Amino acid sequence: MGKIYITGLEVDTLIGVYDWERVQTTQLLLDITLDVDLRAAMQSDDVADTVDYAKVAECIVEVGKVSTFELLEAFGSRVMDVVLENFAVASITVKIVKPNILPNAKTVAVEMSKEQV
Template sequence: MDKIFIEGLEVFSLIGVYDWERVATQRLVVDVTLYTDLSLAAHSDKVEHTLNYAEVATCIELVATTSKFELIEALANEMINAIFVQFPLKKIRLKLSKPDILANAFNVAVEFTRENPN
């Protein structure tokens, strides 16, 4: 199965459980692997035969900026759902990182892998 990677996509979201986290948006980092058939694009060399990864990034950013989830688990799940609605993918692996949350840790993250239910 073919893959498209978007790595290190910075987005901002109102996310967190504690009151101090709900005051301002926080920086999050998204790494996503999009599983799809790229054979037609590989043979045709035409952009209309591939997945527009800029539109996928915009979709992820829109979910992040408009959400008010407390948990990164819920936000990651919503990102995956929104991507599946808008794009013809077979599977998605999405890692959502909250790098600035623990003073003594480089990063905290969740990672989900979901197959298209359709």
Template sequence: MPQTQHIILSGLKVDTLIGVYDWERTRKTTLFFDVTVQADLSAAMQSDDVKDTVDYALLAKAIQDAAADQTFELLEALGGHVINAVFKDFPVTHIKLAITKPDILPDVNTVTVVFEQSRGD
């Protein structure tokens, strides 16, 4: 039975055009992504070879690239797009994604939307 491990990227900066309000649509906003992926990393545990794991740098870049040229209004739509991109390009079985948008509401530091999905859901 394959082992399942997690890789976590915390505080990944992602610049994208996002927002419902007209003033949000004038320039890109920096969002912060916390990403946890599950994958069988047992081969990498034995080989110590990056080709046997989910390359963290490639995962981070893929997430940034998936969001970079999008113009979604909602974090929910952006999250769905990013999850699909990760499942398409990486051998992960499960993803938990939290997208944090700072300074969007008066008297609120941040708004975070959290997604959790398994491959095939």
């Protein structure tokens, strides 16, 4: 096994509980950790034998484009479900950072994980 990391992925989405948050998209920053069997790719040097992280990132950005969740937790759950459904990963951890949402804090973040069932 091994890990693939995608850090600081910029995802624009409509998210938030308050009315003022629902009038325009917010840019979230996502850190993704994928648990992946990398043994075949280590031997073959072929992208077909691993998880294409560019496609994972593209998939997550697309989830953001069509999402209208209120909570980061719900958005994160959807991101994890889509990745687990579409890519050969054993588990995923997502940290979602929402910048400049509190007047006295630079960011708020949640982190969650799911495993393949």
